[in-house]
C-alpha cells in the first residue's frame with residue numbers, strides 16, 4: 001500500500017546513481033521472485049470469550065527477542081506492547097518525518113520538528129486509549145517453510161494506557177499501511193491475506209498469507225471501501241434474519257472486529273433484535289435476570305441454573321442470520337452460541353447497542369460471532385470470507 005522506497009536524488013555522479021538503482025532493482029526483483037508470496041505464518045491463539053473476553057497471541061520482538069502476549073485486533077492498525085515491558089533503544093525511535101508516522105497520525109499530526117519522535121494517541125471503541133510513540137525493531141518471524149526471517153517492523157511503545165487492556169498490548173491487523181500484515185507483505189514475504197479461527201472452547205490460530213485459505217466451501221463478500229480511510233474490514237449491506245425469517249433490520253454495514261468480544265448493532269437494530277428474542281422467550285421457562293457486569297441483558301431458568309448453551313438451541317433461542325445482499329446466498333449464520341454468553345447459571349446477550357460506542361459505523365461483528373469459523377481477510381481479491389471449522393484442530397500445511 002504505502003511505498004517505503006526512497007528515490008535517490010540526482011545530486012552526485014549520475015552514472016553511479018543509475019547503476020545503484022539498476023542493481024537495487026535487479027536485487028529486489030530477484031529477492032521478490034524467490035520470496036514473494038511463497039509462505040505463510042501461523043500464530044497459535046490463547047484465550048476465549050468465556051475465559052478472557054479476548055483472543056491473544058504471542059509475538060516476539062527484538063534481538064535477542066522478548067515474547068509479548070497481545071490482544072489480536074483486526075480493527076486497529078498499530079501493534080504495540082506496553083512501554084514498561086518493552087524498553088526501546090534510542091536508535092529505534094521512528095521520527096516524525098517517517099511515512100508510517102504520517103500514516104498513523106493521519107489528520108492529527110502533532111510534530112513540531114521532522115526529527116521529533118512520532119507520538120500517537122489511539123482511542124478504542126470501548127472508550128479506552130493508548131498513548132505512545134513509534135519505534136522500529138526486529139521481529140523474528142517463523143515462516144511455514146521453516147525459515148526464520150528477521151523483519152524490521154514499525155510498532156508502538158505504549159507509555160500510557162487509559163481503560164482496560166488485556167495482556168501486554170495489541171496486535172494490529174487492520175488494512176492500513178502500519179498494520180502488521182501490511183508491513184510484512186510490503187517486505188515481499190507473504191500475500192496480503194490473513195485469517196483467524198477462534199475456538200469456542202479456548203485458543204485457535206491466526207495465519208498470515210494464503211496457504212490456509214480453502215479453495216472451496218468459503219462464503220465470500222466484498223470489502224467495502226467506506227469509513228476510516230479504508231482501513232477497516234467493512235462489508236455489507238446485510239439484512240438480519242431471525243429464525244430464518246426477514247426482519248425490519250436491513251441494510252447494515254458491518255465491521256469484522258476480532259478485538260471486540262461482543263457484537264454490536266445500531267440502536268434501532270439492537271432494540272428490534274432484542275424484542276424478537278424476548279418475544280420468542282414468552283411462554284418458555286426462561287425469565288429476565290439481573291445484568292452481569294457489562295452484559296446488560298440476561299435470562300435465567302425459572303427452576304434450575306443453565307449449564308450449557310447447547311441446550312438453548314432452538315428450544316429457547318433462535319438462529320440469527322446476517323444475509324449479505326450484494327451476493328446471492330451469502331449468509332453468516334449466528335447460532336445462539338455466536339451471540340450468547342453463559343455466566344453464573346444465566347444466559348446473557350452478547351450483542352449490545354453499538355450507538356453507545358460513538359463509532360462512525362455502529363455495527364460490529366465481534367469475536368463472539370466469529371467463533372468456530374475460519375474467517376479470512378483477503379486483500380488481494382478485496383473480500384472477506386468464512387467457513388465452519390473446528391478451531392481446536394491445528395492447521396495442516
Ligand SMILES: *[C@@H]1O[C@H](CO)[C@@H](O)[C@H](O)[C@H]1NC(C)=O
Pocket residue numbers: 248249250251252253266267268269270272361362363
Ligand atoms: C440502523 O438499523 C436500521 C435497521 O433497524 C437501518 O435501517 C439503519 O440503516 C441502520 N443505521 C446504521 C448507521 O447502521
